[in-house]
Amino acid sequence: MTIQHLGQGPVVVVGASLAGLAAVEALRDGGYAGDLVVLERAPALPADRPPLSKQVLGGTMDPAAATQPVAARLDDLEVDLRLSTPATAFDAGTLTVITAHGDLAASGVVLAPGATPRRLRGTDAGLVLRDLDESLALRSAVLDAPADQPVVVIGAGFIGCEVAATVRGLDRPVVLVEYAPLPLQRVLPDPIGRYVAALHRYHGVEVRLGTGVADVGPGESGVTDVRLTDGTSIPASVVVVGIGVTPSTAWLEGSGLLLDDGIVCDETCLAAPGVVVAGDVARWPSRRYGRTMRVEQWENAIEQGTHAAQRLLHGGPPGDPGAPVYDPVPWFWSDQYSRKLQLAGAPDRDDELAIVEGNPEDGSPDQAQFVGLFRRRSPDGADHCVGVVGVNRPRHVVQLRMAMGAGPLAWDDAVGRFETPA
Amino acid sequence: MVGAACPPVADQRGTPMKVIVDFDVCESNAVCMAVAPEVFEVRDDDFLYILDENPPEELRAKVEEAVKRCPKQAITLEG
Numbered sequence: 001m002t003i004q005h006l007g008q009g010p011v012v013v014v015g016a017s018l019a020g021l022a023a024v025e026a027l028r029d030g031g032y033a034g035d036l037v038v039l040e041r042a043p044a045l046p047a048d049r050p051p052l053s054k055q056v057l058g059g060t061m062d063p064a065a066a067t068q069p070v071a072a073r074l075d076d077l078e079v080d081l082r083l084s085t086p087a088t089a090f091d092a093g094t095l096t097v098i099t100a101h102g103d104l105a106a107s108g109v110v111l112a113p114g115a116t117p118r119r120l121r122g123t124d125a126g127l128v129l130r131d132l133d134e135s136l137a138l139r140s141a142v143l144d145a146p147a148d149q150p151v152v153v154i155g156a157g158f159i160g161c162e163v164a165a166t167v168r169g170l171d172r173p174v175v176l177v178e179y180a181p182l183p184l185q186r187v188l189p190d191p192i193g194r195y196v197a198a199l200h201r202y203h204g205v206e207v208r209l210g211t212g213v214a215d216v217g218p219g220e221s222g223v224t225d226v227r228l229t230d231g232t233s234i235p236a237s238v239v240v241v242g243i244g245v246t247p248s249t250a251w252l253e254g255s256g257l258l259l260d261d262g263i264v265c266d267e268t269c270l271a272a273p274g275v276v277v278a279g280d281v282a283r284w285p286s287r288r289y290g291r292t293m294r295v296e297q298w299e300n301a302i303e304q305g306t307h308a309a310q311r312l313l314h315g316g317p318p319g320d321p322g323a324p325v326y327d328p329v330p331w332f333w334s335d336q337y338s339r340k341l342q343l344a345g346a347p348d349r350d351d352e353l354a355i356v357e358g359n360p361e362d363g364s365p366d367q368a369q370f371v372g373l374f375r376r377r378s379p380d381g382a383d384h385c386v387g388v389v390g391v392n393r394p395r396h397v398v399q400l401r402m403a404m405g406a407g408p409l410a411w412d413d414a415v416g417r418f419e420t421p422a
Numbered sequence: 423m424v425g426a427a428c429p430p431v432a433d434q435r436g437t438p439m440k441v442i443v444d445f446d447v448c449e450s451n452a453v454c455m456a457v458a459p460e461v462f463e464v465r466d467d468d469f470l471y472i473l474d475e476n477p478p479e480e481l482r483a484k485v486e487e488a489v490k491r492c493p494k495q496a497i498t499l500e501g
Binding site for chain 2: 050069298299302331333335340342392394395397398401402
C-alpha cells in the first residue's frame with residue numbers, strides 16, 4: 001500500500017541510529033510500501049549506544065554484539081541504506097535533501113541526525129565517546145596505559161560517570177573532573193549528585209568538583225598534562241571528554257526549519273509539512289510538562305522515531321487535530337558499578353526532591369537502594385509528582401512511571417505508595 | 423528466576439506462546455514490566471519474575487512489544 005498523500009519520491013530518513021531506524025520500522029509496520037532511503041554519515045550502522053560506555057569499554061561484550069536491535073531486521077524492511085552519505089543541506093519547502101552524491105527529492109522526510117560530542121574549548125585534545133570505534137579506541141588506550149597513571153575523565157555527566165566506573169573496573173586509576181559543584185547537576189538535584197560523588201569515591205575515583213579545564217597539552221614522558229582552573233595539573237595517561245553533545249543542526253541553516261537547540265517541531269513531531277523529527281535532535285512542546293523538551297535518551301529515540309513515522313503516515317496539515325500527539329514520560333537508566341540509577345519524568349531545577357524510601361546517605365554507597373520523588377508545587381495547592389529517581393529500585397521507578405503516564409499524578413497519591421514517606 | 427508455572431493452555435492454533443528470558447543478559451531495567459505487567463514483574467529483590475510463561479493470546483501484542491523494547495534484548499517469544 002502506498003500512502004497517497006506522500007506523493008512522488010522516496011521517504012528519506014536522515015540518520016541510521018536508534019531514532020532513524022525506529023522510524024524505518026514504523027513506516028513499514030504502518031503500511032508504507034514505497035521507496036525508503038536512509039542516509040547515514042558513518043561508514044557503518046551506528047552501534048547501540050548504552051554498551052559503549054559499559055560492556056564494550058569494559059570488555060564483557062563482543063563489539064559485534066553491540067548492534068542496534070533493529071539492525072537484525074533491516075534486510076526485511078527493504079531499505080536503500082546509504083552509508084558514508086551525510087545529508088549536507090535541506091530545503092524544507094521542496095523536501096529536497098542535498099548530499100555529496102546528489103540531491104534527493106523526497107515525498108516525506110524523517111530527520112534524526114542525532115548529536116555530536118562537544119569538545120573542550122580551543123582544543124581537540126582527548127577522546128570522546130559516541131560510536132563503537134571510539135569505545136574500542138578508548139578501551140585500547142586504557143589497557144595500554146601505565147597502570148599507575150590516571151585516566152582523566154572530564155565531565156561528570158552520565159557518560160563521564162559510566163566511563164569512570166568502567167575504567168575502575170579495568171583496575172586503572174581515574175580522576176573525574178567536573179566544573180559544577182556536583183556530578184549530574186544538569187539533570188539531577190544535589191542529594192543525588194552527592195550520592196554519585198560518594199559512590200565514585202567509594203570505588204577509588206578521585207572526584208574533583210567545582211573545577212574546569214584550563215588547558216590540555218603534552219607533558220613529560222608521554223603523559224598528557226591536564227591543567228585545571230583551580231591551578232592544579234594532572235599528568236594523565238588518557239583523557240576522556242564527556243561534556244555533553246550538541247544537536248546536529250548546522251547543516252540545516254537556511255533549510256527553512258526553526259532551529260533552537262535542536263530542530264523545533266510541534267507536539268506531533270512535525271517540523272514542517274512533510275518533515276518530522278525524532279531523537280536527540282528534536283525539540284518538542286510537552287503538554288504534560290508545560291515546556292519544550294529535548295531529550296537525549298535511548299528510549300526517547302526509539303519511541304519518538306516510531307511516533308514521527310506514524311505522524312508522517314497520518315498526513316494532514318500542521319495543527320491537524322486528529323494527528324497523534326507525542327507526550328511521553330521520559331525514562332532513563334545509568335549503570336555505575338553495581339548500582340542502577342533510573343529516572344522517569346521531567347523534573348525541573350525548581351521541583352523539590354523528597355526521598356521516600358531508603359536513604360542515599362546511609363550505609364555503603366555501593367549497596368544503596370532508594371527512591372526520590374520530585375514535587376512540583378502549584379499556586380492552588382494541587383501539588384503533583386513530576387518525576388521519580390531510584391537507585392536499584394527498578395520496580396518503584398516503573399510503577400511511578402506508569403502512574404505518571406496515566407495523567408497528572410497528585411503528590412499525595414505518589415507519596416502514599418510508600419510506607420514511610422519522608 | 424521463574425514464577426509459578428501454569429499448565430500450558432493450547433489456543434486455537436494449538437501451540438501456546440512461551441516467554442523466555444536470558445537472565446544472564448537481563449539487567450532488571452523493568453521496561454518489560456511497564457509494557458506487560460501481566461507477564462513481567464521486577465520485585466523488590468531486583469530480580470525479574472515471569473508471572474506467566476505461557477500468556478494468553480490476547481497478550482501477544484504486549485509481549486511482542488516487551489520483546490522489542492527490552493534494552494538488552496533479553497526476552498524471546500516462542501510460538
